[in-house]
Amino acid sequence: MQIRQNLADAVGNTPLIRLNGPSEATGCEIYGKAEFLNPGQSVKDRAALWIIRDAMARGQLKPGGTIVEGTAGNTGIGLALVGASMGFRTVIVIPETQSQEKKDMIRLAGAELVEVPAVPYKNPDNYVKYSGRLAEELANTLPEGAIWANQFDNTANREAHIEGTGPEIWAQTDGKVNGFICAIGTGGTLAGVGMALQPRGVKIGLADPGGSAMYSIYRTGEADASGSSITEGIGQGRVTANLEGFTPDFLAKIEDDEALRVTFDLLKHEGLCLGGSSGINVAGAMAMARDMGPGHTIVTVLCDYGTRYQSKVWNPEFLREKGLPVPDWLEKDASDL
Ligand code: PMP
Numbered sequence: 001m002q003i004r005q006n007l008a009d010a011v012g013n014t015p016l017i018r019l020n021g022p023s024e025a026t027g028c029e030i031y032g033k034a035e036f037l038n039p040g041q042s043v044k045d046r047a048a049l050w051i052i053r054d055a056m057a058r059g060q061l062k063p064g065g066t067i068v069e070g071t072a073g074n075t076g077i078g079l080a081l082v083g084a085s086m087g088f089r090t091v092i093v094i095p096e097t098q099s100q101e102k103k104d105m106i107r108l109a110g111a112e113l114v115e116v117p118a119v120p121y122k123n124p125d126n127y128v129k130y131s132g133r134l135a136e137e138l139a140n141t142l143p144e145g146a147i148w149a150n151q152f153d154n155t156a157n158r159e160a161h162i163e164g165t166g167p168e169i170w171a172q173t174d175g176k177v178n179g180f181i182c183a184i185g186t187g188g189t190l191a192g193v194g195m196a197l198q199p200r201g202v203k204i205g206l207a208d209p210g211g212s213a214m215y216s217i218y219r220t221g222e223a224d225a226s227g228s229s230i231t232e233g234i235g236q237g238r239v240t241a242n243l244e245g246f247t248p249d250f251l252a253k254i255e256d257d258e259a260l261r262v263t264f265d266l267l268k269h270e271g272l273c274l275g276g277s278s279g280i281n282v283a284g285a286m287a288m289a290r291d292m293g294p295g296h297t298i299v300t301v302l303c304d305y306g307t308r309y310q311s312k313v314w315n316p317e318f319l320r321e322k323g324l325p326v327p328d329w330l331e332k333d334a335s336d337l
Contacts, residue, residue: 007085008052011038011045012164016172016299021269022262022286027294030285032302033169036274040078040109042304044071044151044233046160047188048078051149052086054156063087064144070094070131072185072233073102074304075151080109091138091146093131098232101308121237128152152186153241161192169299170197179298181205181250181284183234183277184214187243189301194246203292205250207284207300209277213237215253229256230312230322231276233303252287257325259283263306263313264327273306276313 004010014034022030035043055061066089067079076092083090090111094103095118106113114134116127123129135148151157169177180202182190194204208215210227212235217223225237256276263279266272278301285300292298312318316326 007039008049008082011049011082012160013168014038016169017272017302019266019270019272019282019285021265022282022289026286026289028289028292029297030282030289031173031297031299032272032278032282033165033299034302036278036302036305038078040074040081041308042074042078043165043189043301044074044304045078045082046164047151047157047186048075048082048149050160050163051151051154051156052079052082052088054154054159055147055149060145061088061147062145065089066091066138066142066144066146067149068093068131068135068138068146069149069151070127070129071151073098073106073308074233075149076106076111076113077102077109079149080106080111084110091134093127093134095127099309099312101310102232105308151188155241157186157188158192158195158242161189162196165189165301166193166196169193170200173297173299175200176297177202177299178296179203179205179250179285179288179292180300181207181252181288181298182281182301182303183207183209183231183284184212184236184243185234185277187236187240187246190248191243191246194248198246198249203249203288205252205284205288206248207252207254207280207287209235209259209280210253210255211235215251218248218251227255229276229280230324231256231259231280232309232312233275234277234280250288250291252284254280254283254287256322260313260319260324262286264325264330267306268327268329272302274302275304275306275309278302278304279313
């Protein structure tokens with residue numbers, strides 16, 4: 001019998017899928033780690049599980065306890081679902097600008113959702129800082145206690161990728177992987193996979209969207225967050241604790257129109273319905289392939305499922321409003337068949 005004991009046991013061990021268009025366009029083997037196949041449909045289920053297990057092991061999270069977190073959405077979904085399967089309550093603080101679909105899913109998953117205005121990190125009412133204060137309050141008032149997951153600076157997040165994602169990629173490619181690239185949200189995925197694979201000779205790249213300072217921080221040491229992006233869950237303005245001790249070998253700045261064209265092609269030609277950060281990652285993998293030259297094997301992350309962004313990435317009106325490309329076929333409906 002092959003039985004998982006609860007939902008938490010179904011997190012990870014995702015397939016690696018050949019991205020045929022990007023591979024053929026570059027002469028490299030480009031593979032996507034299908035993180036959208038996790039139970040909560042995103043890579044963040046991994047961090048959620050490791051943060052919960054770590055807090056339990058430390059005795060900070062006790063039966064019936066509450067998990068509090070500030071999140072762009074996916075970590076909230078992961079914590080709510082994995083938390084429920086292990087008997088914990090979840091309270092999620094989210095910037096109100098995140099997609100309605102993610103907010104609805106967090107509520108559906110049984111978490112309490114607190115929406116706050118999207119303000120910069122240095123503002124005390126920023127969603128991350130707000131969630132930290134709320135966790136402290138609840139820890140002092142709830143009889144079963146509460147913890148702050150603190151995904152940005154809690155390195156249990158990157159452990160999920162040092163112990164899970166990185167070694168999985170190594171095993172799935174029989175150690176033939178030459179490069180790995182993805183964007184930074186908390187940095188858990190990039191630094192974690194980087195720490196697992198860099199010592200084995202794998203080149204690690206950062207794919208950075210507009211409006212994020214990480215490209216310039218690694219290039220020049222100065223934080224320049226110019227530009228903007230519609231992608232959710234990625235972009236960062238500082239070296240989080242998860243990023244400490246890690247340095248990427250290759251840097252790519254990826255604009256939304258390029259990433260969106262890749263995202264649209266992946267659905268149209270390969271049946272992969274993904275969110276915007278996956279497009280940034282695959283476009284980054286193509287940039288890395290061109291830099292390394294043909295014949296290399298490059299892995300990236302397919303972070304979350306596209307239905308989470310039907311009102312944004314997959315909505316012609318939203319794209320037009322933002323001056324972004326809209327493929328003809330996205331406008332078609334059944335009457336065009
Ligand atoms: N893509 C999406 C859609 C995300 O929600 C996140 C997490 N915020 C990431 C990518 C980045 O992952 P990480 O936090 O591990 O850097």
